[in-house]
Amino acid sequence: MLKLEACRIENGSFTLSADIQIAQGSRCAVIGPSGSGKSTLLEAIAGFRGLSAGRITWQGNDMSDQPPGQRPVAMLFQDGNLFPHLTAAQNVGLGLRPVARLTASEKQTVDTALARVGLEGMGARKPAELSGGQQSRVALARALVQRRAILLLDEPFAALGPALKADMLDLVADLVNETGATLLMVSHDPDDALRICGHAILVAGACAAPPVETKALLSNPPPELRDYLG
Numbered sequence: 001m002l003k004l005e006a007c008r009i010e011n012g013s014f015t016l017s018a019d020i021q022i023a024q025g026s027r028c029a030v031i032g033p034s035g036s037g038k039s040t041l042l043e044a045i046a047g048f049r050g051l052s053a054g055r056i057t058w059q060g061n062d063m064s065d066q067p068p069g070q071r072p073v074a075m076l077f078q079d080g081n082l083f084p085h086l087t088a089a090q091n092v093g094l095g096l097r098p099v100a101r102l103t104a105s106e107k108q109t110v111d112t113a114l115a116r117v118g119l120e121g122m123g124a125r126k127p128a129e130l131s132g133g134q135q136s137r138v139a140l141a142r143a144l145v146q147r148r149a150i151l152l153l154d155e156p157f158a159a160l161g162p163a164l165k166a167d168m169l170d171l172v173a174d175l176v177n178e179t180g181a182t183l184l185m186v187s188h189d190p191d192d193a194l195r196i197c198g199h200a201i202l203v204a205g206a207c208a209a210p211p212v213e214t215k216a217l218l219s220n221p222p223p224e225l226r227d228y229l230g
């Protein structure tokens with residue numbers, strides 16, 4: 001269980017409250033109006049943003065004071081954050097170790113991850129030699145090799161066309177099923193949430209609400225979500 005207990009998360013003059021529990025292995029969409037605090041929520045779980053009150057626990061262990069690298073969390077951002085001067089394999093390898101050369105078995109892990117996201121044999125290419133969809137796959141492979149229990153996706157596939165995005169979402173769903181990871185995914189598209197996330201957290205009015213069934217939330221949205229969805 002991932003628990004945010006009476007948390008207050010500051011972002012400039014904005015404060016988000018969260019008092020929620022997310023079951024291990026669940027796939028949760030994070031939805032809400034622009035500027036409502038969806039990224040702020042993910043950043044706090046990842047450890048990029050501190051708490052001014054409350055605590056965050058995973059399986060009962062308080063991780064509130066742990067630096068990002070020590071948390072059981074991998075995060076994937078919208079632009080993928082690939083290093084342009086490194087090859088796909090080297091970018092994925094950064095998920096295993098921030099510097100230094102990889103061992104033979106780590107190289108094997110990288111190759112396996114690249115194959116799993118459909119990029120077998122493309123490890124030597126640099127990001128500029130890959131399409132947008134392929135770059136997203138490299139970023140996903142990098143998150144994959146970290147083998148963390150919690151995967152956070154912040155609008156990772158927003159730049160992709162609808163067919164590619166659907167492919168990537170299905171791949172994410174397959175991967176988290178295989179690894180048993182707990183997924184939180186920010187998306188502006190309700191169809192993304194419906195496609196792979198059984199539950200959804202509504203972030204609105206400076207508060208992150210406990211997860212509810214995605215279908216139920218979207219079929220009968222509260223006013224702040226209805227306005228945003230149009």
Ligand SMILES: Nc1ncnc2c1ncn2[C@@H]1O[C@H](COP(=O)(O)OP(=O)(O)OP(=O)(O)O)[C@@H](O)[C@H]1O
Nearest residue numbers: 011012013014032033034035036037038039040041
């Ligand atoms: N760099 C910043 N400095 C000050 N305040 C910020 C900064 N970034 C965000 N905020 C504040 O935090 C609030 C929440 O921002 P956040 O990025 O978490 O929202 P979001 O729901 O992810 O938005 P979007 O859907 O547009 O990406 C914003 O409304 C803004 O007031």
